[in-house]
Amino acid sequence: MTAESIGYGIVGAGYLGKALARGLAVRPGARIVAIFDPGDAQTVATEFGARVEPTLAGLLVAADVDAVVVASPNAAHYDQVVAAARAGKHVFCEKPVALSYRDADDMIRACEAAGTIFFAGHVTTYMAGVRRAKEMIAAGLLGEITFVRAVRTTWEGHGGGHSWKKQTALSGGHLYHHIHELDLVQSLLGPATRATMVGGNVAHHHADDGDEADLLAMLLEFDGARFASLEYGSAFHWPEHHVLIQGTEGAIRLGFQGEGCTLRIPGRVEHFPLHRTPAEEESRAAFYRAGEEDASGLFGTPDTDVPLWLAGILDEETESFHRLITTGILEQEFAPLADGSAARSALATADALTLSLQERRTVDVAEVTSGHARR
Ligand SMILES: NC(=O)c1ccc[n+]([C@@H]2O[C@H](COP(=O)([O-])OP(=O)(O)OC[C@H]3O[C@@H](n4cnc5c(N)ncnc54)[C@H](O)[C@@H]3O)[C@@H](O)[C@H]2O)c1
Structure with missing residues (x-):
């Protein structure tokens, strides 16, 4: 080098x-x-x-x-x-x-x-709208964050089982494979302390389906009486994808289906884009329109190219990684990606949620991080 x-x-x-x-x-x-x-x-x-x-x-x-x-x-x-x-x-x-x-x-x-x-x-960290929302929160516009709801639900038809992405042993299933929203929630509220999850495979029982749970509903508790809920899965005929951040003074909705983001505080409503350019924003809307009835065709495969919005955030992310290697410089907002804390913390909470589903109880995330529980 x-x-x-x-x-x-x-x-x-x-x-x-x-x-x-x-x-x-x-x-x-x-x-x-x-x-x-x-x-x-x-x-x-x-x-x-x-x-x-x-x-x-x-x-x-x-x-x-x-x-x-x-x-x-x-x-x-x-x-x-x-x-x-x-x-x-x-x-x-x-x-x-x-x-x-x-x-x-x-x-x-x-x-x-x-x-x-x-x-x-964790490329969601690089979305322009996510970064803007975090600036607004840091400036105090929402007051204290009290609750975050993250929803990433869609319908996927049958026959996806040939893809490694639909096999739990290879992908980890929706919760692990789509760790983005859980990571985003924790980047706003800090590490969760207690975790509860219900769900299972409710609509994918064909022989050529994957074996993952297609419906997962979660509740997280954080220090200081703050909470989050997450819904993930591929058993939903009304697709939703958004993160709603509620504070004591206002709220922000991050829309992931092309509708962009909105700040709402008393006397002020402000819209801002999720992506860098109108073309990237439109490619996000087109992506979801393409999967409105059956999103299974949207899994990336080795012979397909990423949409413009994803290329845009990968551009930011690869720039960040290359700059870190060559100069040692990384903006503070991205530090949790490079010190291990974001990935480790998201997986600790995912493991606690998994244990909760398996044992039908609320799990302290400390059970996972202290080594008392193993997946
Ligand atoms: N950040 C994002 O938004 C995003 C989006 C899609 C995928 N991903 C992640 O990227 C990774 C790859 O996913 P993908 O969509 O490119 O999948 P893919 O199926 O398109 O590509 C996976 C590639 O890995 C190869 N492969 C299989 N076993 C391998 C091994 N043991 N060692 C090296 N290569 C092997 C396959 O031949 C294939 O070319 C996954 O971890 C996935 O979760 C991230």
Whole structure:
């Protein structure tokens, strides 16, 4: 590695790996040098003039690989990130970084021990509207936040079981695979202290369906009598996707279906976009329109490209990661992505929610973080 040049290795060159490589490749001094993917690595290698590495070990010993982007199926992240850290590489890991708090903790410690960067791909953090809302909250416009409701529900038809994204052992199911909203809730309220979840698989029993729970409803408690509710799943014929932030002085609704965001305080209603440009905002609306009746076609697959809105936030995120590696600089608002706290905390709460569902009780998140409970 020189100050001028960072060589990136891509582990998993599918829908997101390809998009992250595109985001990084345009950064000054960034080069995509090696691709490992047990499926088709050649297409992405050709796009960037990179070489195909037939094994992960081969990619990790390569002297021209300074940093590794892990964008493989979720269940593969743990071994790959630990191996990358032991090989002395910086790591960008897609979400969910792991399928348990314990694994995430080990991965973060492995990078700390190696002195390498561990960066969690919680890309929602980079949405313009999310950042604007946080500025408004920091300026005191909502008073104290008392309650956040996050809803990410849709209908997915039958036959999705061929995708790893619909198999719980590989994806973790909706809660882990879509950890974004849980992470966003905790970025507003801090780590949850108590967790309750109900749900199950209510509408996907065909032989060719996946095995994930398609309806999950959650309640979270936070220090200081503050609360959140989350709804996730693919069993809902009335799709909803928004985060509603309620404060003692006002409220903000972040609309994820193309409607944008709204601040409401006494005497003032202000609309602001979720994304950077009108074209990105419109691509968000088109994305949801395309999935209005059946969103199963919206799962990314290795041969599809990300929509404009997603390319936009990946642009911000890859810029942030590359700048951190090359200059050591990271804005304070993104620090929880690089110190492990956002990923570790989201997975601790997800594990507590999972335990709650399994044991039909409210779970203290400390049961997970103290090591008394394991998934
Ligand atoms: N941030 C986001 O908004 C977002 C969106 C989609 C996916 N993701 C995440 O990106 C990651 C990849 O998802 P995707 O949508 O690109 O999936 P995908 O199915 O399109 O691509 C996965 C790729 O990984 C390859 N692969 C399979 N096993 C592997 C292994 N052991 N090692 C390396 N590569 C392997 C596959 O051949 C495939 O090319 C996942 O962690 C997913 O959760 C994030």
